[in-house]
Amino acid sequence: MTDEYQFRSPRQHEQSTPVLGDGTRCVHAGLPEPTPGAPFLPGPVFAAPYHLDPRQGPEGSPNGYGRSDNPTRRLLEAAVGELEGGDCRVFASGQAAITGLLLAVLRAGDAVVLPSDGYFPVRAFATDTLAGNGVEVQFAPTVGPYPDLDGVRLVLVETPANPGLDVVDLPALAERVHAAGALLAVDNTTATPLGQRPLDLGADVVVASGTKALTGHSDLLLGYVATRSVDLLSTVTAWRTATGSVPGAFDAWLAHRSLATLDLRLARQTANADALTRLLAARTDVDGLRWPGLPDDPAHPVAVRQLRRMPGVLSFDLGSADRVVRFLDAARLVVAATSFGGLHTTADRRAQWGDDTPPGFVRLSCGVEDTADLIADVGAALDAAG
Numbered sequence: 452m453t454d455e456y457q458f459r460s461p462r463q464h465e466q467s468t469p470v471l472g473d474g475t476r477c478v479h480a481g482l483p484e485p486t487p488g489a490p491f492l493p494g495p496v497f498a499a500p501y502h503l504d505p506r507q508g509p510e511g512s513p514n515g516y517g518r519s520d521n522p523t524r525r526l527l528e529a530a531v532g533e534l535e536g537g538d539c540r541v542f543a544s545g546q547a548a549i550t551g552l553l554l555a556v557l558r559a560g561d562a563v564v565l566p567s568d569g570y571f572p573v574r575a576f577a578t579d580t581l582a583g584n585g586v587e588v589q590f591a592p593t594v595g596p597y598p599d600l601d602g603v604r605l606v607l608v609e610t611p612a613n614p615g616l617d618v619v620d621l622p623a624l625a626e627r628v629h630a631a632g633a634l635l636a637v638d639n640t641t642a643t644p645l646g647q648r649p650l651d652l653g654a655d656v657v658v659a660s661g662t663k664a665l666t667g668h669s670d671l672l673l674g675y676v677a678t679r680s681v682d683l684l685s686t687v688t689a690w691r692t693a694t695g696s697v698p699g700a701f702d703a704w705l706a707h708r709s710l711a712t713l714d715l716r717l718a719r720q721t722a723n724a725d726a727l728t729r730l731l732a733a734r735t736d737v738d739g740l741r742w743p744g745l746p747d748d749p750a751h752p753v754a755v756r757q758l759r760r761m762p763g764v765l766s767f768d769l770g771s772a773d774r775v776v777r778f779l780d781a782a783r784l785v786v787a788a789t790s791f792g793g794l795h796t797t798a799d800r801r802a803q804w805g806d807d808t809p810p811g812f813v814r815l816s817c818g819v820e821d822t823a824d825l826i827a828d829v830g831a832a833l834d835a836a837g
């Protein structure tokens with residue numbers, strides 16, 4: 452089935468691992484060649500229509516109309532594409548990117564496999580909209596077992612999964628998916644392209660929310676699709692132009708500006724998650740601690756093979772909604788908020804959003820605060836929560 456999409460290079464285990472370090476790549480990603488008198492990152496270009504050449508019309512310039520063309524957006528796409536090792540299209544949000552890929556690729560009668568423990572709104576979209584369109588929707592847990600993939604057109608996995616943080620072996624799964632003639636899509640939101648390069652690990656296409664750690668300042672919504680298939684990229688591009696689910700110029704510029712510090716932000720977030728999980732693991736009043744970086748976490752063996760760095764997100768269970776409230780009331784550096792990957796440490800009781808997690812289940816996202824301050828604060832808040 453995937454014969455329909457041509458890939459510009461071998462799909463499996465392509466050795467495109469970058470030569471330059473992550474910090475260097477982030478600082479330079481997508482920037483134009485230095486031009487005297489020009490800024491490092493050109494400011495946002497605000498335009499709906501652009502001037503056209505009266506004779507050549509749209510052929511005379513790369514920019515005709517803002518829904519399909521925007522130079523600020525193209526620079527961001529170059530940056531994210533460099534980091535993922537593919538060609539990228541950005542969307543107005545992660546949901547716009549993921550639902551866009553699913554709607555652009557899947558037809559009535561197709562079967563799709565989605566994570567049963569992944570991002571809840573994607574599952575809800577599948578059972579409502581996709582199933583309503585005549586797509587056969589199947590769910591599998593991130594760690595498997597995966598169903599028989601015969602006749603399946605696309606498998607979407609989220610790894611590490613949000614919020615459970617399970618990890619699936621991507622090269623092994625890619626082999627199975629490709630043997631069945633299906634496409635493998637990987638939601639790379641939690642890891643970010645610095646934490647995991649799914650296209651190098653056998654995935655055909657990456658989808659992600661750029662709202663989270665990628666941009667990391669809790670001030671914009673963004674999504675993207677990245678692939679090495681020219682045909683799939685053009686299918687996705689045509690979908691985006693037809694539906695108009697593009698980010699605005701200012702958000703695209705802010706996102707690109709934020710990418711420069713991704714390596715630094717992730718480094719502190721990971722260090723904080725590492726220290727915090729040690730504290731939490733040593734406490735008898737915290738259950739179900741999950742972080743792929745913990746040596747005894749079930750996801751650890753696969754995570755150390757395929758993640759380039761551990762995420763700043765962890766999860767645990769405080770037993771009841773009340774105890775979570777007491778913990779958040781007592782904490783000074785952990786604020787109640789959904790989303791994750793931002794500069795500020797946040798905690799989210801997922802059940803309050805209708806997620807199928809236990810009432811005391813907390814997803815905690817480490818910010819870039821000083822590690823010692825965060826550890827002291829969380830310890831004191833847990834003591835106060837009783």
Ligand SMILES: *Cc1c(COP(=O)(O)O)cnc(C)c1O
Pocket residue numbers: 544545546547549570609613638640641659660661662663672673674
């Ligand atoms: C947040 C999230 C999304 C959706 O992204 P938005 O930018 O909020 O639309 C999709 N997948 C995962 C894993 C997420 O965490």
